[in-house]
Amino acid sequence: MTDNRNLVFAVLVFVAPILVAWYGLSVAAAVGIVVLLLLCRWMITLSGFLAPENKPDLELATISASHFVEKVRWSFDRLGIEYTEKPAGGTLGAFFRGRTVPQLKAKTGSVRSVIGNSSDILRYVYGRYLPEDPEKAAFLEPTAERVELERRLDLYGVSLQVWVYYHILHDRDLALHAWGVNNPATPAWQRLLLRILFPLQAALIRLSFKINDTHFAKSVARIEDVLADAEARLEDGRASLLGGTEVNYTDLAFAAFTGLWLMPEAYGGGKADHVRVERDRAPAEMRAEIERWIEAYPRAVSWVESLYANR
Ligand SMILES: N[C@@H](CCC(=O)N[C@@H](CS)C(=O)NCC(=O)O)C(=O)O
Known part of the structure; x- marks a missing residue:
């Protein structure tokens, strides 16, 4: 559960070579920056267990108009589960991040699992909520x-x-x-x-x-x-x-x-x-x-x- 920290880290990785070139740093300084970045990466990984970010239990990445999203969203609503919808602009996620919507991020134990594809998302929620309320989950x-x-x-x-x-x-x-x-x-x-x-x-x-x-x-x-x-x-x-x-x-x-x-x-x-x-x-x-x-x-x-x- 380190999504925001990963984003900051990604920005640092892109900024680092620019800084090296800008200030004309030596090879030794560049190696130092790489070591710092690796250390930072490790800290972020550890923080996922020691101080995880506060994220919703179920987060559904969407584009609002999508009919594949609507298929999943309607099933979630019918099941009566709490989830947070995170809408994005159409096509951006697909062509710049390589993900389709709906995409579910779910807290599973100490980690966060990511599931794409509407049918797989429905299989997951069925498995997860069946023991809680078999009658309610039967439609899935x-x-x-x-x-x-x-x-x-x-x-x-x-x-x-x-x-x-x-x-x-x-x-x-x-x-x-x-x-x-x-x-x-x-x-x-x-x-x-x-x-x-x-x-x-x-x-x-x-x-x-x-x-x-x-x-x-x-x-x-x-x-x-x-x-x-x-x-x-x-x-x-x-x-x-x-x-x-x-x-x-x-x-x-x-x-x-x-x-x-x-x-x-x-x-x-x-x-x-x-x-x-x-x-x-x-x-x-x-x-x-x-x-x-x-x-x-x-x-x-x-x-x-x-x-x-x-x-
Ligand atoms: N097989 C996928 C298809 C999903 C799909 O094609 N979603 C479209 C929206 S309807 C999408 O991700 N478009 C990319 C985007 O707009 O970012 C599923 O069942 O979830």
Whole structure:
């Protein structure tokens, strides 16, 4: 539990060679600085056990608009656990720190463990909270059937990323809005950085998600496959995609992902209010597609809306 100290140390490491060059220090002085830095590194390591930083038990790194975040956030809220959300500006964490969101930092004994990937995060909290309240945690049980459905839903989530970016990347203001530049919860320096780096970030997104006509068409086909499958499953009036009367985490995942384009009032549970892309602000082609889906998959849409009404 030394995150802040590690950050200070990283700054010192970058400053050290500049100081050596600036003051024209000797080799012996440079070696002295390296020894000091090593000592400092060791002190920080020891301080993790002797005087750990005061950090929340569960800290969820997010970007506010993310539907993968919403999948996890909703499950946390349903489980009723206390956690602190730490929002960042969209794309910065991925392309400069190599991490995706959601990312969970959890106190585990005397150390802090880091878990990325929404499904792995849900496996962890299920394992951790099951002994405390098995009944409450039951909706997170990763049965083989649920895990298989989750795998397909996660691909729906990825196809939606391609779909969204295909539509909004050419609209700088809208993309920046979705990444959090108008969100007071995004650190101010990140909001500024996003405005400056927008062309680079947009290019990296285009490259990493392969935003082009062919991939877009494939993604829309995949999205519609999943929506048609949900529409068919829900025909018998079931409460859950896999049948039965109880909602489980795969239902919340489907609703969270669908929420990205349907934008129900409660999307984000109050944490995404400043990053919403309302339908009347969406580009015309995006809006037309949303309206087409609402018409083509009415059962799935009203089921998601009813889940969100109780979010
Ligand atoms: N497989 C990952 C996918 C997560 C993902 O793609 N997250 C996006 C946001 S929806 C992300 O991290 N983007 C990087 C960023 O904006 O910093 C999961 O299930 O958590």
